[in-house]
Amino acid sequence: MTLQERLGFSATDRILIVHADDIGMCEATVSAWRELHGVSNMSSASAMAPCPWFPAAVQAAQEAGDSADMGLHLTLNCEWRSHYRWGPITGRGNLAGLSDHIGYFYPLAVDTYQNARLDLVYEELAAQLHRAQQLGLELTHLDTHMMTALHPDIFKHVLRLSQEAKLPVLTPHYRDPSTLAEDSKMPLALCEQTSAQIAAAQQQINPIDAWAVLPFGQYLTNEERLLWADHVLKYYFAAPGVYSLIGHPAHDTPELRAIAPDWQTRVADYRLFASQGLRDLIAREGFHVIGMREIAALRSEVKHRQPAVLV
Known part of the structure; x- marks a missing residue:
C-alpha cells in the first residue's frame, strides 16, 4: 500500500506538505x-x-493549539x-566534538564530518529533543538542518x-x-548506506517520495518564485506520491538583515507561502495539502499523543 493510500487518499493522488524550516x-x-499559521499555504x-528564539517558537505553537x-x-x-x-546544547565539551574552539557549531556539514565523532552524536540530538519536551512542544516529526544528519x-x-x-x-x-549525493554533496558510497537505512526503516519513519527546497539567492521576485514552484509541482512532483515543498520564511526585519546574508531568500519564501498565487497553483495541479501530523498519526502510539520523555 502506498503512503498516500495509508493517509486515506487514492493511489493516484498527489499529496503536498508545504514546510517551513528554521523556525526559532x-x-x-x-x-x-x-x-502564516492557519491562513496560508504553510x-x-x-x-x-x-537557537535563541526556540522558546518563542514553542510558545507560538502552544498558543496555536492542536492545529x-x-x-x-x-x-x-x-x-x-x-x-x-x-x-551544541551539550556544551563546548560535548563528547562528539561538534563545536569549534570557541564552542560554536561548525559552519558546514563537511566540517562536522571531518572534526566530530559521529558515533557519539546521539547525545546532542537527544538533548535537543529533551529541550523541546521540557518546554512542552508537542512534536509532529523530526527533520534535519542542512541535511547534515543524513550522513549514515x-x-x-x-x-x-x-x-x-x-x-x-x-x-x-x-x-x-x-x-541524495546531488542534494547533500556526500560521496555516493555514503548515500547508498543512508538510502539502505531509510528503506529498512520505512515502516517506522514513513519517508515521502521527494522534496524540493526553494532556491537561495535566485528567483527572488514573487513572479520568479511562483514560476519555480510551478515547474517543481508540474514536473518534479508529477507522479502520484507524497511530496514536500520546503522554504525558510521570515519577516523582513532589521534583525534578519543583520543576521542572514540570505535574508532576501527568506523574505521571498514568506511572500510565496502567504500568496494566493501558490494556493491557486496547488489547487490547479490537484494536490491534497497535509501536514506532518497526518503522517505521525499513522503510528498508533502517536495517535494517543504520548511522546516518550528522554532523561
Whole structure:
C-alpha cells in the first residue's frame, strides 16, 4: 500500500506538505510562522532547539493549539560565521566534538564530518529533543538542518531517536542514492548506506517520495518564485506520491538583515507561502495539502499523543 493510500487518499493522488524550516533561528522566523499559521499555504514547520528564539517558537505553537504542526529541526551546524552563531546544547565539551574552539557549531556539514565523532552524536540530538519536551512542544516529526544528519553514521542516531520518541522523519525515500549525493554533496558510497537505512526503516519513519527546497539567492521576485514552484509541482512532483515543498520564511526585519546574508531568500519564501498565487497553483495541479501530523498519526502510539520523555 502506498503512503498516500495509508493517509486515506487514492493511489493516484498527489499529496503536498508545504514546510517551513528554521523556525526559532531568530525572531523574524517566529513572527512569520505566527502570521502564516492557519491562513496560508504553510502546512508544517520545524524549529531549531539550539537557537535563541526556540522558546518563542514553542510558545507560538502552544498558543496555536492542536492545529500547530511543528517538528524538531535537528541541528548540527551554524552556517553563519561571524556575529550570530549557536552551539551544541551539550556544551563546548560535548563528547562528539561538534563545536569549534570557541564552542560554536561548525559552519558546514563537511566540517562536522571531518572534526566530530559521529558515533557519539546521539547525545546532542537527544538533548535537543529533551529541550523541546521540557518546554512542552508537542512534536509532529523530526527533520534535519542542512541535511547534515543524513550522513549514515549520524542518521542511525536519528532513527534511534525516531523510534524512542515515536516520531516520523521528514525525508525522501532516496531510492536512487545519486539523488541524495546531488542534494547533500556526500560521496555516493555514503548515500547508498543512508538510502539502505531509510528503506529498512520505512515502516517506522514513513519517508515521502521527494522534496524540493526553494532556491537561495535566485528567483527572488514573487513572479520568479511562483514560476519555480510551478515547474517543481508540474514536473518534479508529477507522479502520484507524497511530496514536500520546503522554504525558510521570515519577516523582513532589521534583525534578519543583520543576521542572514540570505535574508532576501527568506523574505521571498514568506511572500510565496502567504500568496494566493501558490494556493491557486496547488489547487490547479490537484494536490491534497497535509501536514506532518497526518503522517505521525499513522503510528498508533502517536495517535494517543504520548511522546516518550528522554532523561
